[in-house]
Amino acid sequence: MQFYLAPMEGLTGYVYRNAYHKYFPAADRYFTPFITNKKMSSRERNDILPEHNEGMTIIPQILTNQAEDFLSLTKELKEYGYDTVNLNLGCPSGTVVAKRRGSGLLAWPNTLDAFLDNIFSSCDCRISIKTRLGTTDTDEWEDLLAIYDKYPLEELIIHPRIQKDFYKYTPRMECYRTAYETSRHSLCYNGDIFSPADYQKLRSDFPGTEKVMLGRGVLQNPWLIGMLRGAGPENIENYANAKDSVVAHNFSSASVSAASFADKELLHAFCADLCDGYARVISGDKNVLFKLKALWIYLGTSFTNPQKYLKKIKKANRLAEYEDAVDALFREQELIF
Incomplete structure (x- = not known):
C-alpha cells in the first residue's frame, strides 16, 4: 500500500511538509497545494524548489482549465526536475468553481475532454488527475469516467463526493465501486480515512486498492500513516531509539502504530519546529499565526x-501568546490516541 499526503491549500506547503517528514511516518508521495498561474509566482516556486523538498517525492498540482497555461507550467516544472504533475479536478471552492476550474470543470464534459486532449497530445510529462464525481449529481460520474479512460493517466485519484457536497455527508462509495470495477486506470482512494477502522473497511470492500491519499486525517493525527501500516516490534524499537533525540525515525517503509509510540514530547517538538519554520520565511507574527491557527483547527481534536486552549490560540495576536497557550495545552492535557 502506498500513502499520499493530500494537497491542502494554506496547510501542506513545504514548511509543513519538511516538519512533518522530519518527525512522523513518511508519505510515499507529497502533493503540493495547487499552482494556478501560467508562470509560477515566487511563493509557488518556493514550494516546489528541490532544495525545499529534500528526501521527499513531490508531485506538483496544477489548477487550470487552459491548455496553454498547463503546458507552460509543466515546461517550467521540468526545469526543476519534475516529470510528473497532477491536475486538480476536485477543488469544491465556490470561487474556483465559478471560473470552471477544479470540480467546476466537471460540469462541462465536452470542454474537459477537449482540454485533456490538448494537454495529453502536447505534454511530455506524466499526468495524474485528482477528481470528484461531478458537480451536482452522481449521474455525471460514468460519463466522466469514460472521458478519463480515453487518456493515458499516471493514476486517477478519486474523492467520492460531488462538488456541492464539499466535505459533508458520507463518501459515495457506490461511485468509487463503479470506477474500481470498470476503470482501466490505476486508482487512488481519497476521502474520510481517519482511523485504522476506516482503512480496514476500505481494504475489506476494495481489496485491490493499493493507494490511499490522506489529508485531514494526517493533520489531526500525524501518526496516522504509521498506524495504517500496522505495528511491528522492530519498528517500535527503532522509534524508542530515535525518541531519545526527540526527532522520530522516518518510517518511510516501516510499519508502526501510533498507540505504540505517540507522545506529547514528540508532537510538541514538531509544533515548535513548525512555528520556527514559518517564522523564518514569513514576516510578522500575524502572518505566521494565520498559518499555525489553521492547523490547530485539525490538530486540536487530538487532545x-x-x-479553552484552542480559544487562546485563536485569540493570540503575538507568537509569545500563542506559544504560552500551546505549552499549557501540552502540559495539562493528553493525546486521545
Whole structure:
C-alpha cells in the first residue's frame, strides 16, 4: 500500500511538509497545494524548489482549465526536475468553481475532454488527475469516467463526493465501486480515512486498492500513516531509539502504530519546529499565526478537553501568546490516541 499526503491549500506547503517528514511516518508521495498561474509566482516556486523538498517525492498540482497555461507550467516544472504533475479536478471552492476550474470543470464534459486532449497530445510529462464525481449529481460520474479512460493517466485519484457536497455527508462509495470495477486506470482512494477502522473497511470492500491519499486525517493525527501500516516490534524499537533525540525515525517503509509510540514530547517538538519554520520565511507574527491557527483547527481534536486552549490560540495576536497557550495545552492535557 502506498500513502499520499493530500494537497491542502494554506496547510501542506513545504514548511509543513519538511516538519512533518522530519518527525512522523513518511508519505510515499507529497502533493503540493495547487499552482494556478501560467508562470509560477515566487511563493509557488518556493514550494516546489528541490532544495525545499529534500528526501521527499513531490508531485506538483496544477489548477487550470487552459491548455496553454498547463503546458507552460509543466515546461517550467521540468526545469526543476519534475516529470510528473497532477491536475486538480476536485477543488469544491465556490470561487474556483465559478471560473470552471477544479470540480467546476466537471460540469462541462465536452470542454474537459477537449482540454485533456490538448494537454495529453502536447505534454511530455506524466499526468495524474485528482477528481470528484461531478458537480451536482452522481449521474455525471460514468460519463466522466469514460472521458478519463480515453487518456493515458499516471493514476486517477478519486474523492467520492460531488462538488456541492464539499466535505459533508458520507463518501459515495457506490461511485468509487463503479470506477474500481470498470476503470482501466490505476486508482487512488481519497476521502474520510481517519482511523485504522476506516482503512480496514476500505481494504475489506476494495481489496485491490493499493493507494490511499490522506489529508485531514494526517493533520489531526500525524501518526496516522504509521498506524495504517500496522505495528511491528522492530519498528517500535527503532522509534524508542530515535525518541531519545526527540526527532522520530522516518518510517518511510516501516510499519508502526501510533498507540505504540505517540507522545506529547514528540508532537510538541514538531509544533515548535513548525512555528520556527514559518517564522523564518514569513514576516510578522500575524502572518505566521494565520498559518499555525489553521492547523490547530485539525490538530486540536487530538487532545482531551482542548476547548479553552484552542480559544487562546485563536485569540493570540503575538507568537509569545500563542506559544504560552500551546505549552499549557501540552502540559495539562493528553493525546486521545
